[in-house]
Amino acid sequence: MSDSNNAHNVSYLDYKGQYKGLSAWIFSTDHKRIGLLYLYTMLAFFSVGAILGLLMKTELIAPGATIMGPKAYNALFTLHGIIMIFIIVVPGLPAVFGNFFLPIMIGAKDVAFPRLNLLSWWLYVIGILIVLTSQFLGDGPPDTGWTFYAPYSFQTPANVLPAVFGAFVMGFSSILTGINFVVTIHRMRAPGMTWFKMPLFPWTLYGTAWIQILATPVIGITLLLIVAERLLGIGIFDPALGGDPILYQHLFWIYSHPAVYIMILPGMGVISEIIPVFSKKTIFGYKAIVLSTMAIAFVGYFVWGHHMFTSGMSGRALYTFSFLTFLVAIPSAIKVFNWVSTMHKGSLDMQTPFYWAVSFIFVFMIGGLTGLVLGSLATNVHVHDTHFVVAHFHYIVFGGTGYAFMAALHYWFPKMFGRMYDLGWANLGWGIFFIGFNALYLPMFFLGMQGMPRRYYDYLPDFHGGNIISSLGAWVMISGIIIIFANLIRSARHGKKTTQKNPWGGKTLEWQVETPPTLENFEEIPTIEKGPYHFGE
Amino acid sequence: MIEHRDDLASKMGMWLFIFTELLLFGMLFVVYAVYRSMHPEAFKLASEELDVVLGTFNTVILLISSMTVAMSITSIQKGNKKLAMTLLIITLVIAVVFLVNKYFEWGSKFEYGFNPGGEELLQLGHGTILFFGLYFVMTGIHAIHILIGVGLFIYVLLQLRKDKIHQTDYIWLENTGLYWHLVDLIWIFLFPLLYLIH
Ligand code: HEM
Ligand SMILES: [Cu+2]
Numbered sequence: 251m252s253d254s255n256n257a258h259n260v261s262y263l264d265y266k267g268q269y270k271g272l273s274a275w276i277f278s279t280d281h282k283r284i285g286l287l288y289l290y291t292m293l294a295f296f297s298v299g300a301i302l303g304l305l306m307k308t309e310l311i312a313p314g315a316t317i318m319g320p321k322a323y324n325a326l327f328t329l330h331g332i333i334m335i336f337i338i339v340v341p342g343l344p345a346v347f348g349n350f351f352l353p354i355m356i357g358a359k360d361v362a363f364p365r366l367n368l369l370s371w372w373l374y375v376i377g378i379l380i381v382l383t384s385q386f387l388g389d390g391p392p393d394t395g396w397t398f399y400a401p402y403s404f405q406t407p408a409n410v411l412p413a414v415f416g417a418f419v420m421g422f423s424s425i426l427t428g429i430n431f432v433v434t435i436h437r438m439r440a441p442g443m444t445w446f447k448m449p450l451f452p453w454t455l456y457g458t459a460w461i462q463i464l465a466t467p468v469i470g471i472t473l474l475l476i477v478a479e480r481l482l483g484i485g486i487f488d489p490a491l492g493g494d495p496i497l498y499q500h501l502f503w504i505y506s507h508p509a510v511y512i513m514i515l516p517g518m519g520v521i522s523e524i525i526p527v528f529s530k531k532t533i534f535g536y537k538a539i540v541l542s543t544m545a546i547a548f549v550g551y552f553v554w555g556h557h558m559f560t561s562g563m564s565g566r567a568l569y570t571f572s573f574l575t576f577l578v579a580i581p582s583a584i585k586v587f588n589w590v591s592t593m594h595k596g597s598l599d600m601q602t603p604f605y606w607a608v609s610f611i612f613v614f615m616i617g618g619l620t621g622l623v624l625g626s627l628a629t630n631v632h633v634h635d636t637h638f639v640v641a642h643f644h645y646i647v648f649g650g651t652g653y654a655f656m657a658a659l660h661y662w663f664p665k666m667f668g669r670m671y672d673l674g675w676a677n678l679g680w681g682i683f684f685i686g687f688n689a690l691y692l693p694m695f696f697l698g699m700q701g702m703p704r705r706y707y708d709y710l711p712d713f714h715g716g717n718i719i720s721s722l723g724a725w726v727m728i729s730g731i732i733i734i735f736a737n738l739i740r741s742a743r744h745g746k747k748t749t750q751k752n753p754w755g756g757k758t759l760e761w762q763v764e765t766p767p768t769l770e771n772f773e774e775i776p777t778i779e780k781g782p783y784h785f786g787e
Numbered sequence: 788m789i790e791h792r793d794d795l796a797s798k799m800g801m802w803l804f805i806f807t808e809l810l811l812f813g814m815l816f817v818v819y820a821v822y823r824s825m826h827p828e829a830f831k832l833a834s835e836e837l838d839v840v841l842g843t844f845n846t847v848i849l850l851i852s853s854m855t856v857a858m859s860i861t862s863i864q865k866g867n868k869k870l871a872m873t874l875l876i877i878t879l880v881i882a883v884v885f886l887v888n889k890y891f892e893w894g895s896k897f898e899y900g901f902n903p904g905g906e907e908l909l910q911l912g913h914g915t916i917l918f919f920g921l922y923f924v925m926t927g928i929h930a931i932h933i934l935i936g937v938g939l940f941i942y943v944l945l946q947l948r949k950d951k952i953h954q955t956d957y958i959w960l961e962n963t964g965l966y967w968h969l970v971d972l973i974w975i976f977l978f979p980l981l982y983l984i985h
Pocket of ligand 2: 554556557
């Protein structure tokens with residue numbers, strides 16, 4: 251053990267390679283270190299995004315300008331959206347846990363292209379830096395919202411250019427990660443691991459990676475066209491020159507709807523890992539989960555129009571998009587049935603990751619069902635661009651992806667750091683967070699139905715009641731987040747050391763390697779004989 | 788750590804990347820199709836303003852360069868390093884010639900005020916403005932790809948000279964070749980769409 255250069259028996263955290271200090275991380279091609287690089291970057295920016303959100307909620311605690319005016323509010327929701335969507339949830343689970351655990355779970359020593367993987371992280375960071383310059387240079391921070399709708403995005407004097415270009419660069423990073431994962435899964439599964447013996451988290455990463463490859467170029471070119479429009483005035487989205495701003499909306503959502511599945515599919519994968527382990531039961535309907543994952547990835551391409559029901563479309567297009575939107579909800583519902591059936595008659599082990607997983611199912615269902623309200627034409631017209639939409643996507647993106655992220659963090663934490671967190675604090679943090687979360691977002695559904703629009707710093711006095719609850723909820727939720735993060739950060743450095751390989755009784759490969767894993771994960775590549783979830787009941 | 792080598796994986800990664808490029812240009816083709824169907828007359832007239840002779844010349848040399856890069860790969864497979872390098876240099880020169888032609892072609896458009904935001908262009912109808920907007924965006928993004936190709940050729944040539952690329956390990960050359968075929972292929976679509984259909 252003393253020889254910290256030997257890749258076989260030294261933990262990836264202690265390994266001393268050719269670089270030292272910080273360079274040993276930011277130039278490391280080890281998939282585990284890259285995963286942690288993403289984790290730390292995201293943690294930092296999530297905190298920024300959360301503070302921006304808290305400021306907005308504080309502004310909305312009373313009608314009129316409370317702590318800021320319209321300009322500041324517009325800048326805040328734009329930056330909040332860009333950070334949360336492009337920096338946090340799109341790379342999200344694949345970049346952190348996919349990088350760390352995909353190779354281990356399929357019995358490989360690394361991803362197919364380790365150096366490309368490092369390049370992805372670098373592009374991601376460069377993209378972030380470019381986005382940040384939009385805040386400080388030029389004529390003020392962008393105020394378009396994260397959607398950069400034309401024609402405003404090339405007419406506003408605000409500094410939209412770096413924000414758009416930064417998002418473009420991050421898209422590049424996302425594509426490269428996608429390519430890396432698809433090739434890794436095709437070429438590097440351990441002997442005996444047939445497609446249907448592959449665990450579900452890798453499966454969802456596979457579906458996600460395909461969407462990353464096939465959808466991201468669309469946003470890439472769309473953002474480039476906005477850049478060209480701003481710099482050169484080519485006219486493609488400019489009605490004054492004959493262009494069509496609605497075309498921008500189409501192109502934007504052709505990517506951005508599939509992108510919501512980039513956000514949620516890996517989360518579904520994490521939940522599919524955790525539920526069987528803490529129910530001590532084989533997952534119910536493994537194949538149904540796999541097929542519904544691929545179905546979502548496929549049908550998800552054909553529903554983008556549901557974001558544009560009020561933008562002007564032919565009647566036939568309207569009901570086609572509405573119908574397909576209802577179709578795409580089915581595979582998600584199938585998964586919910588699978589998870590619930592897995593828990594049915596299981597011997598439940600109530601631990602922190604399981605709390606997160608179960609609450610995921612709860613909030614995900616609220617988010618999904620309200621998605622159907624939005625997907626049906628008549629109701630959409632009533633609540634489009636109101637707080638109802640804001641509540642819907644927070645229940646799904648934050649409730650879904652966010653909860654899954656927390657579940658993953660608490661599930662794999664001991665493996666990643668070789669230390670255990672304090673369970674009491676973790677559970678307390680979860681409880682406070684859960685209460686705050688619902689207090690924050692649930693009232694927004696009602697406010698939206700009453701007609702409170704989104705993206706305004708002010709509102710009619712009629713909406714005051716709901717907003718008070720919502721804003722107080724935000725403060726409660728942030729308290730929960732602080733407890734959770736403080737506990738995890740403290741534990742990563744000073745928590746009780748553990749070398750126990752399998753604290754939760756999991757059956758997938760990551761629980762058979764050392765804790766923390768060695769540099770090369772496996773001394774010998776394992777041969778797989780059984781499916782991934784054999785609990786021998 | 789020993790770098791593990793899997794040429795098939797590298798090629799697969801390259802093909803996936805090519806997919807993403809096709810989608811990127813595919814969306815431009817969609818935008819082109821939409822506006823062409825809205826302004827068929829203006830697009831027809833505007834496309835007659837383009838220099839078909841120069842365009843044809845560029846098409847021909849680009850096709851030849853696709854052939855030379857393919858031949859370069861075959862040469863390295865046969866272990867003929869010198870021939871591989873010569874063929875690659877020819878490819879590189881053709882790429883540069885293509886860009887020089889493009890420069891003159893664009894230059895003449897600027898001269899006549901047909902650039903985006905140009906005085907002349909803004910006098911004309913919406914269809915013409917959109918055509919030239921698309922013309923500059925599409926050929927511009929394609930030219931950036933040519934430029935990246937030039938960079939790749941230089942890198943591969945250096946690696947060849949240092950014998951880092953050789954008879955049994957030439958995946959960089961092969962993938963660069965794939966990339967170049969893609970750049971060529973996209974031009975094969977751009978050329979008729981912009982210059983030929985009347
Ligand atoms: C049951 C499945 C779902 C259905 C039926 C659905 C439906 C919809 C509809 C119709 C809208 C447009 C509302 C409007 O603007 O009028 C919408 C907005 C949105 N959805 Fe969903 N959705 C579903 C799942 C998801 C998932 C899984 C995510 C992300 C992980 C998501 C994220 C969003 C976001 C971010 C928006 C708002 C975009 C914006 O305008 O800023 N949705 N959803
Ligand atoms: Cu959508």
